[in-house]
Amino acid sequence: MIAIIKNIKSEGPGSIENYLIENSIPYKIFEAEQGQLPSTLEDFTGLIVMGGPMGVYEMDIYPHLKIVSRLIREAINRNLKVLGICLGAQLIAHTLGARVYKGHGEEIGWHEIELTGEGLRDPLMIALAKHPSVGDVWRKFKVFHWHGDTFDLPVGAVHLARSCLYENQAFRYRKAYALQFHIEVTRQLLEEWFEDHPLREKILNEAEKINTEYSHRASNFYKAFFEK
Template sequence: MQNVIKRKKYINVIQHLAFEDLGSFGKVFQSQGFELRYYHAGVNIPESIYQDESILVVLGGPIGVYETDIYPYLQQEIDGLKYRIQNQLPTLGICLGAQLLVAASGAKVYAGHIKEIGWSTLQLSEQGNASPLKYLHDVNVLHWHGDTFELPQNATLLASSEHYPHQAFALGKHILAMQFHPEADAQRFEQWLIGHCSELNHAKIDILQLRANNQRYGTALAQAGEQLLLEWLAGL
């Protein structure tokens, strides 16, 4: 019998903040046979991952897409994502990652009128209800951002929220951007509360309520997020 060597599948992940990792999505990817390869913004992101046909996930962080003068490596990420958009390479952007996809598409990212931090449901568009985001119908998701964005040209709007009309969009079948956090891991939420304590206090966010809502909604979000991710993967 001839031995067959299977090529290992892997996910490239760009991380901007130590505790904002793939969260509950990590287990889903691993259950599908993927190896996770993390790269850290400003430290060790090889240009080759932008040309790699493997899935690329770009995660969140507290810096702004428009702060390229302070964080010059953001421009490298934007340029790399332009290539992936042009070539329809499978890419998932979450929070800052979604905003970087907006910038790479040529649309504007800018400071919003309110800090949207907390749990609430989304308003799905008609296209959103026909997309993997349909599993988030009536599910409270975690929002954690102060910036917002214009909808990129040729993008399909998938979801809005109470405060912002643009929360998720797709660029074809291979590129999905979500400004909220479907990957939030309820078991590790305390890391977010500690890591973002200055922002939470400055924005006068009720931390006790935020923690209680995580305990109330976190499990349902993880379950819906798993179905969302599995359907997106199946469509690639």
């Protein structure tokens, strides 16, 4: 059973949930903002923590983030599979003792990440980087970003990817993977997120061009993640 924690109602698991359903992997979604959180991860084999507009440094305003951080710690100590997306990645970094802070600018839209040398040796990142049609591994490829915060690399973590704006885009710590970008986005999620946003048309037009490739890259990552 996979525990999926949503930090805000609008940021759901998207293509992650689609993959779990298609592959008959049991899961349970928790609405953290509404106080729906597991007391323990004893009955779970993995933990996924989604994004949200709040900052890790705002735990006094959003106290549920403290509980989510505790659950991340428990998951890592239990050696469970852990995946953090955007805020989820920042929470993993925080839980591991790294600094999380406001960045020097907002990174939003479809922009390239570049795998590090370690990223090119990591089987999950290779699965994400491998072009679904051609089959070759791309060191640089586009992913979807929407964040203004960033984090330092935790001690003991393996740096997996960077972008032009931010050095730390992905890292691994034991069985935990932290992705600053949104691997889970679907057309439906983007339409909801950008309903009244000035970048709506641009974002959706590019999504139309990249969606098939991106969804296959994400699916390959999920396969490697859930089977490892």
